[in-house]
Amino acid sequence: MAEKDKVYKCLNPVAVQIPVDTSPLAPRLSSLNGKTIHFSITGEPDITIPLEKRMKADYPNVNWTVKKTYGINPLTLSDEEMKTTDGVVLGVCW
Amino acid sequence: MLIDLADQVNMVEEWALAQGVPKIRYVHASRTLPGPEDVDNWIEPVFEALTQPLTEEEKGSGKWEPPQNRVLFEGTLDEGQTFYQQTKWIPSPVNAPLCVYTDGLPIIVPTEERVREMLTGTSHKPDELITYQSDGQSQRVERHIGIGEIREKGAAVPFQPSIWRRATVEQVAVNAVMAGCKSEHLPVVLAIAESGCGTSTTGNASQWVCISGPIAKEIGMNSGCGMLNPGSPAGMPIGRVYQLMAINLGGAVPGVTRMGSIGNPFNTGGTCFTENVDALPPGWKGMNEENGFSNEESVVMVMQGSDMLNNPHAPGVYRSLQKSGHGGIARNLDVKGVSGPHNFLEFYARAGLWAWREGSKTLILIPEMAQHLYEIGFKSKEEVYEWLWKRSFEPLGDYRLRGTNDFPTNGWMGIERTSGKHWKELDDDYMVSAGGDSPSDYCIIVGGGEEECSMILMGRRFGSNPIYSIDAWR
Secondary structure (H helix, E strand, O other): OOHHHOOEEEEEOOOOOOEEEEOOOOOOOOOOOOOOOEEEEOOOOOHHHHHHHHHHOOOOOHHHHHHEOOOOOOOOHHHHHHHHOOOOEEEOOO | OOEHHHHHHHHHHHHHHOOOOOOEEEEOOOOOOHHHHHHHHHHHHHHHOOOOOOOOHOOEEEEOOOOOOOOOEEOOHHHHHHHOOOOEOOOOOOEEEEEEOOOOOOOOEEHHHHHHHHHHHHHOOOOEEEEEEOOOOOOOOOOOOOOOOOOOOOOOOEOOOOOOOEOOOOHHHHHHHHHOOOOHHHHHHHHHHHHOOOOOOOOOOOEEEEEEEEHHHHHHOOOOOOOOOOOOOHHHHHHHHHHHHHHOOOOOOOOOOEEEOOOOHHHHEEEEEEOHHOOOOOOOOHHHHHHOOOOOOOEEEEEOOEEEEEEEEOOHHHHHHHHOOOOHHHHHHHOOOOOOOHHHHHHHHHHHOOOOOOEEEOOOOOOHHHHHHHHHHHOOOHHHHHHHHHHHHHEEHOOOOOOOOOOOOOOOOEEEEOOOOHHOOOOOOEEEOOOOHHHHOOOEEOOOOOEEEEEEEOOOOOOOEEEEEEEHHH
C-alpha cells in the first residue's frame, strides 16, 4: 500500500466532560408579596443600583435581602439564609 | 433568575449546563443604555422569571454526558488533516467559522503511533488523570484556581473551570503531537497542563509560559537574542500547545467561553521562553530558586498577562546614559555628564511604568541591564521588587482616577492593605500602591541579546502566574 493511502487511527484531543446531573428549575412563586427575595449583586452598579431601587419600589411588600460584591463570584447565602429565601435575582453576570 | 449581557449568552448557557441548570431563566441588560432606562426595558421579565409557572422543559431533569471516543478519526494522513481542521460556525458575537480542534493552523495528525512515541517522554501512565503534583500553598504565590480557590496535591485539575473537564496524560500527549512537540518536551507540556490552561473570560489576556531550570538547555531553548521570536524548535511548539490544550481540554471558544473582545496576539502560535540563568548577576536567583525550588530543579511559570510594553532604547540612548551620562534618559534623571551605572528604573517610573495600567510588573531584562542594576546596588531581585513596589505609591486621589481599580478594591468597599482601613475612610492624600499588593508580586526574567531594551508585562495578581514542577512529570 502506498504510504499516502495508509489508514491510521487518530486520537481524540478533547478532554473528558464530567457527567452532569441536570436539575429542574426550582418551582416558581405564585406571587412575590410577602416573600423573601435575595438580590445578589456582582458589579455593574450602573445597572444594579437602579435595579435595586426599582424592585423595592415596585414590590414594597417583598422582604428584599441584598449581598454585594464588585467581583465575579457572588457572595453566597448561608445555609440558614437559604432556608428562608424564596427566590434569587443574580446580576450582572460577567 | 439572572441578568447578563446579551453578547455573553453563549457563555451563560455553557456555565448553566455545566452547573446542572441548563434551563435557567435570564434577561439581557444593555452595555450602552443608562441604567434607569435599561432597567425599564426588562424589569417586568425579571418578576415574570420568578413567578411564571415552569414549562415541561424547565421541569425536566437528566444527565448531560457528551460521548467521548478515544479514537476520533480513521483515515489517511491527508484525510486526517482535513478532519482535524474542520470548522464550526460560531454565532454572535463572533459570526465566523472557527476551528474545532486546532488554532487555525495545520497540525501534526495525532496517529496512535505518534502519540505512543510522544508518551515515551514521561513515566506517567497514559490513562492517568492530570492532577496537582504539589500542594498549591507551598509556593511563594498561592496557586489559585479561578479567583480565591486553592487546590491540593492529588486533586484532578479542572480545565477551563467553567466546564469542569478532566484530561488524561494521553490526551495531553495528543495535543502535544498536534502542536509539533517532541517527546522530550512532554514533561514541560504536562506541567503546563497542570495549570488547567485557563484563558480568562472577558479580558484580552495572553498566556505565556516561562521555563526555568536545567531542562531549558536539555531541550534547546533560546534564552539569547530573539528569545521571544519564532525559530526555536522547542519554544514554538510548547507555546503553541498551551493554546491547543486551552481549546481541546478546556473548551476555550471565542464568543462562548473565551470572551476577550479583541483577543491577544501573543496567543497566536503561543509564547514559551526561558531565562538565561548563566547571565544572572551574582546573588540573583533564577525563577526556580525564587519560588522555593533548587537551581537543579526544572519548573514552568504559567503567566496570564495582558499588557506588554516594549522599551527599545535605540539608537544608543541607553548606552549614552550608562557610559557618559548623556542623552534623553540622562537628562531625565539629571545625571548629565556623570558616567553610570544609573538606575534606569527611575526613568521607567517617571515615564509612567504604571501609567497605562496599575498593578505589579514582570520585567524581561537583557543581561547587561540586569548587571547594571546589580552594580547600582541591587544585590538580589527581591531588592529590585521592593524598590519598584515602593516607587509605585501615589496619593489616593490620583489612584482613584485609574481604569481598573474598582475591581481589586471591591468597589471601594474593601480594606486597604497598608492602613487596614476601608478605602472609603482614607483621605485623598493617603499614599497607596499603584504597583500591586506587595513586592513579591513582581518578577524579573533575565534573557535576550545585547541591544539594550526591556519588555514589561503585567505582573502577578489574584494568585496568577503559579509555578509547576516539570520534574514531577518526567
